[in-house]
Structure formats: structure tokens, C-alpha cells
Amino acid sequence: xxxxxxxxxxxxxxxxxxxxxxxxxxxxxxxxxxxxxxxxxxxxxxxxxxxxxxxxxxxxxxxxxxxxxxxxxxxxxxxxxxxxxxxxxxxxxxxxxxxxxxxxxxxxxxxxxxxxxxxxxxxxxxxxxxxxxxxxxxxxxxxxxxxxxxxxxxxxxxxxxxxxxxxxxxxxxxxxxxxxxxxxxxxxxxxxxxxxxxxxxxxxxxxxxxxxxxxxxxxx
Amino acid sequence: xxxxxxxxxxxxxxxxxxxxxxxxxxxxxxxxxxxxxxxxxxxxxxxxxxxxxxxxxxxxxxxxxxxxxxxxxxxxxxxxxxxxxxxxxxxxxxxxxxxxxxxxxxxxxxxxxxxxxxxxxxxxxxxxxxxxxxxxxxxxxxxxxxxxxxxxxxxxxxxxxxxxxxxxxxxxxxxxxxxxxxxxxxxxxxxxxxxxxxxxxxxxxxxxxxxxxxxxxxxxxxxxxxxxxxxxxxxxxxxxxxxxxxxxxxxxxxx
Numbered sequence: 001x002x003x004x005x006x007x008x009x010x011x012x013x014x015x016x017x018x019x020x021x022x023x024x025x026x027x028x029x030x031x032x033x034x035x036x037x038x039x040x041x042x043x044x045x046x047x048x049x050x051x052x053x054x055x056x057x058x059x060x061x062x063x064x065x066x067x068x069x070x071x072x073x074x075x076x077x078x079x080x081x082x083x084x085x086x087x088x089x090x091x092x093x094x095x096x097x098x099x100x101x102x103x104x105x106x107x108x109x110x111x112x113x114x115x116x117x118x119x120x121x122x123x124x125x126x127x128x129x130x131x132x133x134x135x136x137x138x139x140x141x142x143x144x145x146x147x148x149x150x151x152x153x154x155x156x157x158x159x160x161x162x163x164x165x166x167x168x169x170x171x172x173x174x175x176x177x178x179x180x181x182x183x184x185x186x187x188x189x190x191x192x193x194x195x196x197x198x199x200x201x202x203x204x205x206x207x208x209x210x211x212x213x214x215x216x217x218x219x220x
Numbered sequence: 221x222x223x224x225x226x227x228x229x230x231x232x233x234x235x236x237x238x239x240x241x242x243x244x245x246x247x248x249x250x251x252x253x254x255x256x257x258x259x260x261x262x263x264x265x266x267x268x269x270x271x272x273x274x275x276x277x278x279x280x281x282x283x284x285x286x287x288x289x290x291x292x293x294x295x296x297x298x299x300x301x302x303x304x305x306x307x308x309x310x311x312x313x314x315x316x317x318x319x320x321x322x323x324x325x326x327x328x329x330x331x332x333x334x335x336x337x338x339x340x341x342x343x344x345x346x347x348x349x350x351x352x353x354x355x356x357x358x359x360x361x362x363x364x365x366x367x368x369x370x371x372x373x374x375x376x377x378x379x380x381x382x383x384x385x386x387x388x389x390x391x392x393x394x395x396x397x398x399x400x401x402x403x404x405x406x407x408x409x410x411x412x413x414x415x416x417x418x419x420x421x422x423x424x425x426x427x428x429x430x431x432x433x434x435x436x437x438x439x440x441x442x443x444x445x446x447x448x449x450x451x452x453x454x455x456x457x458x459x460x461x462x463x464x465x466x467x468x469x470x471x472x473x474x475x
Contacts, residue, residue: 048301074303082301088294092237104226105302142298 001026001183002047002153007056009042009207016042018207019056024153029179032187034204040187041085043204044157047185048082049073060153078106081151081178085158085187087142089130095141096126099148108149116148117141119174121167135162147174152182160188223304224312231288231316240287241320244280248328251276255332262336266345269329270423273349278416279380281321281356286376288317289364306470310463313361314354321353344426344448351455352419356380358459362466383416408443412450415458422451 002024009017016039024030032040045051047058049065057066060076089098099113117123120140122133130138139162147154154175160168175184176198202209235241251272260268292299292309325346333342363375391411394400400407412418425447443450 045297050297050300070305070307074305077301077303080301082298084297084301087298088296090234090291090295093234097233101226101230102302105223105304107222145298 001028001061002185003057003059004043004047005057005059007043007046007058008054009039009046009051010054015207017046017053020207020209021056022202022209024183024185026183027180029175029184029199030186031199031201032185032204033189033201038204039207040204041157044155044185044187048077048080048155079152079182081146081149081154081156083142083146083154083156083159085161087138089138089141091131092129094126095122095128095130095133098130098141098145099126102145103148106149112150113144113148116144119170120144136164136167139163140167143171143174147178150181151178154178154182154184154186156184157187158189159186223308224315227304227309227312228315228319231313232319234288234291235284235316235320238284238287238320240280240283241324244284244324245327247276248324252328252331255328256335258332260332260336262339262342265329265332265336266342266423266426268332269342269345269349270420272328273325273352274416274420275384277321277325277349277353278356278384280324281353282360282376282380284321285317285357285360285362286364286372287360288313289361289366290369290372291364293365306467307463309470310358310361310466314358314463317361318354318357321357322350325349325353341426345423348419348422348426348448348451351452352415355415355455355458355462358462358466362462362469365466366469383414387414388417412443412454415455418451418454422447 004020004022007017007020008015020039020043022030022043032043034040042051046053049058053066057064059065063072063076065072065076095117099117100110103110103113114123114126117126120143122137122141122144125133125137130141133141139159143156143159146156156175159171159175163171175186178184204210255268292313329346359379360376363372363379366372367375388411391407394410395407412421421444425444
């Protein structure tokens with residue numbers, strides 16, 4: 001479904017990614033783990049086109065996106081739900097208005113956005129300004145905005161941060177649910193048992209992927 | 221086109237929470253009320269408008285544009301991962317933020333204009349003012365999108381000061397040199413390439429208050445005969461250059 005081939009990224013003399021190759025097939029859920037500075041976030045950013053790779057390719061459904069036009073990236077992004085490490089939501093904006101804005105940007109009906117607001121436990125907050133929500137609630141709102149349009153691929157960077165254990169369980173469920181329809185790639189520092197055996201774990205270190213195993217294998 | 225409208229409508233709505241817009245709106249209401257109370261006549265109102273747009277309007281446009289760009293920049297990765305082209309974002313922002321500036325302009329001059337009566341001169345001047353304000357908004361937007369908050373704000377203030385005062389001061393000094401007298405076309409070109417200069421000259425000539433004797437400038441005569449058209453072309457060129465630069469830079473932006 002999505003593939004990175006021999007990807008490299010450097011800032012001056014500092015190499016962040018060094019020949020990373022990763023293929024995510026339809027129906028697959030991949031969890032990227034690794035220490036701080038191992039290149040996980042950079043890999044995700046290159047994957048979704050927020051950073052330019054120094055070398056290598058990003059291929060989405062057989063189409064090479066590296067060096068492709070704005071239109072090609074925009075079309076791909078229509079099918080991707082992305083949640084960055086820190087979600088900054090415009091302060092003072094009502095939750096409902098933010099939902100409406102994102103629904104319009106994606107050309108989707110507002111009902112699906114409201115359904116997801118309910119799923120993340122935020123129904124009834126539509127008239128509240130986003131800065132009145134707690135950190136965890138803002139994270140859940142970010143998740144709702146990344147998932148409400150049923151993306152084919154979800155890309156999430158530390159989605160469990162600020163979430164309590166109950167919501168982390170839900171997050172796992174949502175990621176798996178989306179992976180069944182398309183694919184999911186998540187960066188997390190905590191790989192807990194609820195991910196199950198069908199989750200593939202990739203470990204980043206020194207700008208390379210050094211492990212490629214299922215969660216159960218890693219647990220063993 | 222739908223996404224452009226979505227962004228511009230969002231910007232119009234967000235404007236209500238923009239501190240710069242709130243302050244400028246208040247200043248426009250106060251200034252507009254004072255202007256209405258002074259009951260300016262048809263021939264004095266354009267002069268008030270030119271001064272207000274040249275100094276206050278241009279600064280407002282630059283700062284509101286910068287603030288709008290900063291808001292997008294602050295959302296960073298989350299916003300730029302949305303399926304929104306750089307051109308759509310810029311056009312939507314320009315329409316939304318520019319729409320606010322137009323509202324502020326009408327808030328300031330509208331009541332006095334209605335009392336004094338609309339004239340063709342005033343309408344032409346309003347058209348020029350809108351073009352100039354859009355250039356200011358897009359310049360502010362570009363700097364807001366591409367530079368960090370503090371350096372972006374300093375760059376906006378510097379660009380504004382150079383455009384409304386520094387450039388012409390430099391030209392005054394240049395005008396004292398002997399070699400520029402041999403190249404009056406260059407002098408006229410340098411004067412008009414600056415959007416604030418083009419606005420000032422076009423607006424004053426439009427009022428028949430030419431600041432210098434244009435008849436002595438043979439090379440500039442054609443330009444001054446069609447100064448409004450020329451100023452419009454200058455604004456369009458600036459808008460195109462700023463838009464293309466912003467679109468190109470946004471495409472290369474890394475978050």
C-alpha cells in the first residue's frame with residue numbers, strides 16, 4: 001500500500017535517516033518504536049510529505065510521490081489521516097467550528113465528524129473553545145480529526161500521549177479497525193500487549209530500522 | 221475552489237478573534253466617527269483617505285496578514301498534512317484577510333463618504349487603495365507563514381518602514397546625485413516599483429495634485445498620463461510575485 005525505499009534524510013552533516021526501507025501492505029498495522037532521536041518522527045514526516053527526503057522514494061499505491069507535484073501529494077493526503085506528535089489547535093475556536101472546517105476541507109459530511117467526536121468521548125463539547133479542553137481531550141479531538149473521514153492510511157506520532165489507560169485501549173482498537181480497512185503506521189514509545197500478534201513492530205535506531213517483528217515475538 | 225472558499229470563510233470568522241483586527245477595527249470606528257463629525261468635503265476626503273491608507277492602512281494590512289500567516293504556521297504539521305494545496309491556502313487566506321481589511325476600510329471611510337457624496341475620483345481612489353492593501357496583506361502573510369514569530373514581525377515592520385518612508389528617502393538622496401539626472405526613467409521606475417510609491421503618486425495625480433512637475437520628465441510622461449493603469453499593473457505584479465514566492469516557499473517548507 002505504502003512503501004519507502006532506501007530513504008535518507010540529513011541536516012548538514014547530521015544523518016537522521018540512513019537508507020530506511022519499509023513496506024506496509026493493505027490490512028497491516030505497523031508500530032514504530034525507538035529511542036528519542038532515532039528518526040521515527042522524521043520518517044513519518046518524510047512519509048506524509050512534510051519533509052523532503054535527501055534520497056530514496058515514497059511510493060503510495062504504486063505511484064512514486066517523491067518529487068511529484070503538489071496535486072499528487074494532495075490526492076494522496078485525501079486518503080491519509082495524520083496525527084502529529086503535538087497537535088496545536090487554534091485557541092478560542094469552538095470545537096464544533098473546527099470539526100466543520102476540517103469536514104469542509106475534506107469534502108465530507110459533518111455527521112461523520114460528530115460521530116467521531118462521540119467516539120472519542122467529546123460529544124457535548126461542540127460549543128466549547130478548544131483551549132478549554134484538557135491536554136488529553138485535545139489529543140482525542142486531534143485523533144477524531146485524523147480519523148473521522150475513514151482514511152485508507154492512518155499515520156500517528158505518539159497518539160497515546162496524554163491519554164489515560166482506558167483511552168489508550170480505545171486507540172488500539174481504532175488503529176486496528178482502520179488497519180483492517182487500509183493500513184496504519186504509528187510511532188509509540190510504549191508497545192503494550194493490547195496491540196496483539198497481528199501488529200508488526202519496527203524498531204528505529206541510528207536512522208535505520210533494525211527489527212521487524214510482531215508484537216508477540218518482541219514480547220517473547 | 222471549494223477549499224479556497226472554506227479557508228477564506230474560516231479566516232473571516234477567525235478574524236473576530238484576531239487581536240490586531242480588533243484593535244484596528246476599534247481605531248477605524250474612532251477615526252471614522254471623528255471623520256464623520258468633521259464633515260469633510262468632497263475635495264478634502266480623498267486626501268484624508270490617501271494619508272490613512274498610506275500609513276495606517278498599509279501597517280494594518282501587513283500586521284493582519286502576518287498574524288494570519290502565523291496562525292497557520294503555528295498549526296504546523298497538523299495543518300500542512302491536510303489535503304490543501306499551497307495555492308489554495310494562499311488564495312483563501314488572501315481573500316479572507318483581505319476581506320477583513322476591506323471591511324475596516326469601509327468602516328473608516330464609509331460613513332463620511334456617504335455624507336460627502338460618492339465621486340468618481342473617490343471611487344477610483346478606493347479601487348487603488350484596495351489593490352495596495354492586498355499587496356500589504358499578502359506581503360505580511362508571506363512573512364508570517366515563512367518566518368518564526370519574532371523575526372517575522374520585525375521583518376514586517378522593516379518592510380513597511382522601508383516601503384512607506386525609507387525607499388523614498390533613499391530616492392531623495394539619490395536624486396541629489398548628478399548621474400541619476402541623466403537617467404530620469406530609472407528614477408521614475410525606482411519611484412513606482414515600490415507599491416507605496418505607486419499608490420502615493422497615482423492617488424495624488426488622480427486628485428490633480430502632482431507632487432512634482434511631470435512635464436519635465438519626458439520619459440515619464442506616458443507613465444504619468446496612465447498612472448492609475450500603471451499603478452494597477454504594479455500592484456498586480458507585486459501580488460503575482462509574492463504569491464508565486466509564497467507558493468514556492470511553502471512547497472519547500474519543512475516542519
